Amino acid sequence: MQKLNTLELFVGCGGLLDGFEMTGMYNTVASVEWQKYACEILVNRLKTKYNYTDAENRVLHFDIQRTDELVNGWENDENFGSNKGLKGIIKGKDIDLIIGGPPCQAYSVAGRVQDKNSMKDDYRNYLFESYLKVVKIYNPKLIVFENVEGMLSAAPDGELIVDKIKKGFDEHGFDIINDIKGHALLDLSEFGVPQKRKRVILVGLNRRYFGDRQNQEILLDFYNNVLASYKSARVPTVRDAIGDLPKLLPSDNDYYVGKRKFSHQKSDINGHIPRYHNRRDIEIFRIITNDIATGKNLYQSAEALKRLYTEMTGKTSNIHKYYVLRWEQASNTIPAHLKKDGLRHIHPDPEQARSITVREAARLQTFDDDFEFIGSMVQNYEVIGNAVPPQFAKKLALAINDLLVENGMAQ
Structure with a gap:
């Protein structure tokens, strides 16, 4: 079986990545994270569990907002050192999936309540724009975008963030589910996570690969049947x-x-x-x-x-x-x-x-x-x-592989 190549953004310590790796169906080409200690935890995991001998090269400690440097490399930065960038790591490989979700603090309801200006001035509100820039460059078959439920109501400049994200994906040639709250807001306890945890899980289909198919129908089937088939029989305690x-x-x-x-x-x-x-x-x-x-x-x-x-x-x-x-x-x-x-x-x-x-x-x-x-x-x-529960991520990864197989894009 040929593995699918993944690029992960805002990887943290790798909860989402870990679930994808557990399946044996995906190859982590590169991951990006700005917190150094999170990178160190992830590098250790990739080396000791998944036998990536070059894990230090695949995990980039860098600020995704500096997208041009992230792609083309940077030198002698006081915080991030030097690196050849994504271009030097990916080296022309096709990226099948881009996975990740920007930090959730700016979108969380709790964060908005506690902040004197309701997080309206927080730069993290717009980190999804950096995500989209990378998506535009590598044009994967499919994207996974994860965030908190509060993303659905966040509107720091008066326009709902979720509407901006919809527009952004559409402009970059990706279809996501129309009714996000109705289908993409998931209760992870239903997937075997012993915790009350709701998260928005957006799956985006690249029209370059999926063409003019009925992508809303494909996405509805994905959420209602394919992914739903991985729900657990009971909520663990x-x-x-x-x-x-x-x-x-x-x-x-x-x-x-x-x-x-x-x-x-x-x-x-x-x-x-x-x-x-x-x-x-x-x-x-x-x-x-x-x-x-x-x-x-x-x-x-x-x-x-x-x-x-x-x-x-x-x-x-x-x-x-x-x-x-x-x-x-x-x-x-x-x-x-x-x-x-x-x-x-x-x-x-x-x-x-x-x-x-x-x-x-x-x-x-x-x-x-x-x-x-x-x-x-x-x-x-x-x-x-901050992590996505790995056991949920594993089920998500299996469901995504099912979707790609059904549409002739994986083996």
């Missing part, structure tokens, strides 16, 4: 995802390993080390996890949680700060915000009285245990929260 990991109990006293301070036991499993919690927070975690475990349910309302916060800290808050994962339900969404605190992702076991670890966040995002997170704890939480 938090217990399914993390229930077998070793317990990490609070230590009797805080202790140090080198300069790092610990409040809990730690394990030798990659990423399965709790962040530090002070004794007050450990007690709060015990109270609210016991409340659920015993069925007393005294702290199930936002008002009760706000009162507890005030009683324990002496401070007030307009929003409740705590959320405990439920063993027999899917997790709430795993966000990049986990890098700042884990108060909305508290482990359900009262004995452990802590927030979730990097490895637990990774499990809830369906990263395999052999996926190594080699950055700092803060960096690891961020790249995991």
Whole structure:
């Protein structure tokens, strides 16, 4: 079987890429990412899991907004060094798919609420334009564009971003589904992800290859039948995802390993080390996890949680700060915000009285245990929260291959 060549933009640590690689049907020609630590995690994954001996060459640490340099190469940049660029890596190969999604913070509803100007001035609103520039240059058979649900309502300059994206793809010769909200807004828990996570997954068909076929009908069939056939029989739970990991109990006293301070036991499993919690927070975690475990349910309302916060800290808050994962339900969404605190992702076991670890966040995002997170704890939480769950990405990759085979564009 001849593999399909992929170029990935905004690759992060490679959640989407990992799913495509799992199928054995795709060849990662090149990937682009501006965060250095995310690139390092991805390079390690490509080398150790997928045997790309030249992984450092295939992962470009660069700013996609500088598209001409990204394609043709750059020299002696203080942040990005020197590189021969995509042209020097791709070397005339046909790119079958371009995959990726710009950073979601500018489109997220939460980001707009928290920003004083509703993210209207955020440059990330328009990173899709850089994506389109690369699409125009390499003209693949098909594109995959992923982003948050908030993209559907974002309008930083008064025009909906989603309408700009539709126009852009159309001008570049690609058809995407007309009714994006009705068909391309997917609940990833339906595909075996143990987490409430909705994402817009746009698949674009290049009219140069698909011609004047009924592309809307092809896309409708893709979403309603081809991709839908990969849905799971049940939604996995938090217990399914993390229930077998070793317990990490609070230590009797805080202790140090080198300069790092610990409040809990730690394990030798990659990423399965709790962040530090002070004794007050450990007690709060015990109270609210016991409340659920015993069925007393005294702290199930936002008002009760706000009162507890005030009683324990002496401070007030307009929003409740705590959320405990439920063993027999899917997790709430795993966000990049986990890098700042884990108060909305508290482990359900009262004995452990802590927030979730990097490895637990990774499990809830369906990263395999052999996926190594080699950055700092803060960096690891961020790249995991920003990623597409690999097990969903695998199903998407299989469905896309089915689509291409059905239309004579893959074997």
